[in-house]
Amino acid sequence: MKEFFPKVPKIEYKGVGGDALSFKFYNPDEVINGKTVKDHLRFAMSYWHTLCGDGTDIFGKGTQDKSFGGSNAMETAKNKAYAGFEIMDKLGIDFFCFHDRDVAPEQATLAETNKVLDEYVGIIEELMAKYNKKLLWGTTNAFGNPRFTNGAATNCNADVFAYAAAQIKKAIEITVRLKGEGYVFWGGREGYMTLLNTNLGLELDNLGRMLTMARDYGRSIGFKGDFYIEPKPMEPTTHQYDYDVSTVLGFLRKYDLMDDFKMNVEANHATLAGHTFAHELCVARENGVFGSIDANKGETFNGWDTDNFPTDVYDTTMAMIQVIKAGGFTKGGTNFDAKLRRASTDPEDIFKGYIAGMDAMALGFKLASKIIADGRLDAFVDDRYSSFKSGIGAKIVAGTTNLAELEKYAMDLGEVSTNKSGRQEEFEAILNSIIFG
Numbered sequence: 236m237k238e239f240f241p242k243v244p245k246i247e248y249k250g251v252g253g254d255a256l257s258f259k260f261y262n263p264d265e266v267i268n269g270k271t272v273k274d275h276l277r278f279a280m281s282y283w284h285t286l287c288g289d290g291t292d293i294f295g296k297g298t299q300d301k302s303f304g305g306s307n308a309m310e311t312a313k314n315k316a317y318a319g320f321e322i323m324d325k326l327g328i329d330f331f332c333f334h335d336r337d338v339a340p341e342q343a344t345l346a347e348t349n350k351v352l353d354e355y356v357g358i359i360e361e362l363m364a365k366y367n368k369k370l371l372w373g374t375t376n377a378f379g380n381p382r383f384t385n386g387a388a389t390n391c392n393a394d395v396f397a398y399a400a401a402q403i404k405k406a407i408e409i410t411v412r413l414k415g416e417g418y419v420f421w422g423g424r425e426g427y428m429t430l431l432n433t434n435l436g437l438e439l440d441n442l443g444r445m446l447t448m449a450r451d452y453g454r455s456i457g458f459k460g461d462f463y464i465e466p467k468p469m470e471p472t473t474h475q476y477d478y479d480v481s482t483v484l485g486f487l488r489k490y491d492l493m494d495d496f497k498m499n500v501e502a503n504h505a506t507l508a509g510h511t512f513a514h515e516l517c518v519a520r521e522n523g524v525f526g527s528i529d530a531n532k533g534e535t536f537n538g539w540d541t542d543n544f545p546t547d548v549y550d551t552t553m554a555m556i557q558v559i560k561a562g563g564f565t566k567g568g569t570n571f572d573a574k575l576r577r578a579s580t581d582p583e584d585i586f587k588g589y590i591a592g593m594d595a596m597a598l599g600f601k602l603a604s605k606i607i608a609d610g611r612l613d614a615f616v617d618d619r620y621s622s623f624k625s626g627i628g629a630k631i632v633a634g635t636t637n638l639a640e641l642e643k644y645a646m647d648l649g650e651v652s653t654n655k656s657g658r659q660e661e662f663e664a665i666l667n668s669i670i671f672g
């Protein structure tokens with residue numbers, strides 16, 4: 236089989252002195268808390284950015300050739316698959332994630348598209364067996380084609396809802412065929428631009444109906460993985476319905492989907508919602524819906540979904556504290572929903588992007604493990620809330636008091652004068668001393 240990246244060797248861990256095509260911090264075999272770092276992090280390649288995205292932006296055409304030597308759409312699609320497995324193999328990445336439309340071009344009719352999709356999924360199935368790779372999650376692209384201009388499940392046209400349902404059905408089938416561990420719903424255009432032309436109530440009810448049908452169908456054909464919602468507050472629509480983890484929690488509870496759905500939390504989507512990545516992960520974990528992550532970062536000052544590879548170690552550390560406290564990944568993992576900058580045009584740059592991201596996530600994981608083992612932060616938080624462990628606090632937590640009793644208690648209290656310092660600066664300094672010490 237043709238080698239697409241002959242200048243790139245298998246990427247190995249060489250420590251901080253290593254060359255550009257080596258890991259500096261990610262040592263896949265290093266064991267932490269009884270498990271290898273590789274198994275803790277469960278890295279995944281995103282098919283769309285890695286094999287399809289060519290640097291096109293709204294002001295200019297692509298700068299990175301992603302034809303992989305193919306002379307027509309079909310040959311290109313095949314070569315993408317071969318190149319993708321070479322990339323995963325050389326980086327030692329065990330998983331990948333894909334949309335239906337990433338792997339096979341759309342044809343004149345849905346039936347023909349499905350036929351071609353099956354053919355390409357067959358190629359991927361063979362490559363998975365050959366390279367021993369797994370599908371972390373599948374999904375459908377129900378946002379790119381102009382038919383989805385007004386959304387998929389939240390479209391104003393019932394025919395488009397039906398079309399999206401057909402695409403979701405097929406995408407779940409191929410996810411099951413490839414033994415995918417998850418299935419993601421990112422609400423591509425599920426939202427609206429203006430209330431002047433939108434029936435928000437019907438659109439949300441229809442989204443609930445679509446996800447219920449998808450859940451029921453998936454379970455009926457043997458899908459045992461997790462369904463994930465991937466929150467995002469805006470872009471492409473002005474108001475995306477799946478705004479953030481809290482909003483999605485309200486939605487899942489309303490439509491009775493909590494038993495089957497978890498969150499796929501993306502760093503750059505958190506930023507767009509005005510949250511940190513760690514905040515979104517913490518809300519997911521505290522509500523029992525932590526599932527998987529899309530690792531990346533935005534450009535701090537412009538607030539777009541730029542999907543840079545994550546390299547900010549403070550961010551990855553704070554995020555990994557939440558991942559570890561959630562009990563780590565079970566069916567989920569760390570998918571790099573990240574792409575090269577438009578100006579990164581060497582074929583080897585894709586490896587350097589993944590190396591930078593994998594190193595930053597691994598370093599974040601190691602530092603987070605150290606911070607948790609150090610124990611000072613957790614001990615302080617525990618002590619800060621200790622008034623809820625006994626007396627009136629314990630009664631509040633147990634739900635065995637009421638406003639009348641609390642009023643009496645407060646009357647007897649006199650002035651509350653026990654504000655203890657939150658010591659934020661001290662703990663920021665402790666964080667630095669663990670990271671750099």
Ligand code: XUL
Nearest residue numbers: 374421465501529540572
């Ligand atoms: C878009 C995004 C998607 C999802 C999968 O912002 O993150 O690529 O991860 O559809």
Ligand code: CO
Nearest residue numbers: 465501529572
């Ligand atoms: Co994403």
